[in-house]
Amino acid sequence: MNNQQFDLSNWQSHGYSCPVEATLDIIGGKWKSVILYHLIDGEIRFNELKRLVPGITQRMLTLQLRELERDGIIHREVYKQVPPKVEYSLTSFGETLIPIIKSMLHWGIEHTEKIVQHREQAEVKD
Amino acid sequence: MNNQQFDLSNWQSHGYSCPVEATLDIIGGKWKSVILYHLIDGEIRFNELKRLVPGITQRMLTLQLRELERDGIIHREVYKQVPPKVEYSLTSFGETLIPIIKSMLHWGIEHTEKIVQHREQAEVKD
C-alpha cells in the first residue's frame, strides 16, 4: 500500500521533521481543536466558549485563544462598551483548518463508543 | 454559515464535551499523529521509527507506542530472534484514522511556510 501521493522531497522543513509535525504545532494544544470546532459555526463570545468547553479553565481558554490569534487562525473583535463584549471568529486562514476539524469530528462521532469500551476492557487486565 | 451537518443530540458523551475531544484523547499526544503518519505506508521497526521522528526520545517513543497499542490503534509484532525485531503497523481500526492524518498532512504541506513567516513577524513585535 502506498498512500503517500505527495512528493515530500521539496518540502522545506523549517525545523519540522514532517508536515504533520508542523500542523500539530498549530492545533496541537489540548483544547485548540475543540475551540476551533465551536468556532466553525460563527463567532462566539468568551463566556459562551467557556460554557461550550466545560473542562477548560478561564486561564487556559485565554492562553489558547491568544496563541490561535497570534498564529493568525482566529480573529478577536473587541466591542468598546460596558460591559465589555469580545467575539472570536475564524480568520479565512483559520478556515483552512476546517477539513481537519471535521475529520476529527466525524471520527469521534463514529468511534468514541468503541474506544471507551476498549479502554474499560484494558483496565480489567491491569 | 451552518457547517454542522450532524445531529449531535444523540451523541453519548462518555465524559467528553464533544466528539472532537474524544478524538483528541486518542491522537492528542505530542507525537502520536506523526507516528501514525509514518505507519500509513506499512509496518515499521522500532529503530526505523526513531530515525523518522528525530525529535523524539527512545523513552517517549516507547510510551506513545504503548498507548496507541492499548487503544487498539496499532499492532505490535514481535519476531522471536536474536537480535530482536519488532514491527509496528496500523490495525484496521487504526486505519480509520488515516483521513485525519492525511488532512493534517495536506494542511502542513500547504501552509507551513505561511505559519513560519507569520511567527517571525510576531517575534519582531515582541
Next chain:
DNA sequence: CAGTATCCGTAATGATACTG
C-alpha cells in the same frame, strides 16, 4: 463581561545508563 495575576501541583518529557 472578559479578562490578569499569583501561586502551585503534577503530568509530560528529557538525559542517561543499563539489559535480555
Next chain:
DNA sequence: CAGTATCATTACGGATACTG
C-alpha cells in the same frame, strides 16, 4: 535491536483572587 529503569526538569494546566 528494542527496549527498561531511574532521576531530573519543565511545561501544562488548575485554583483562587482580583480588575478595567
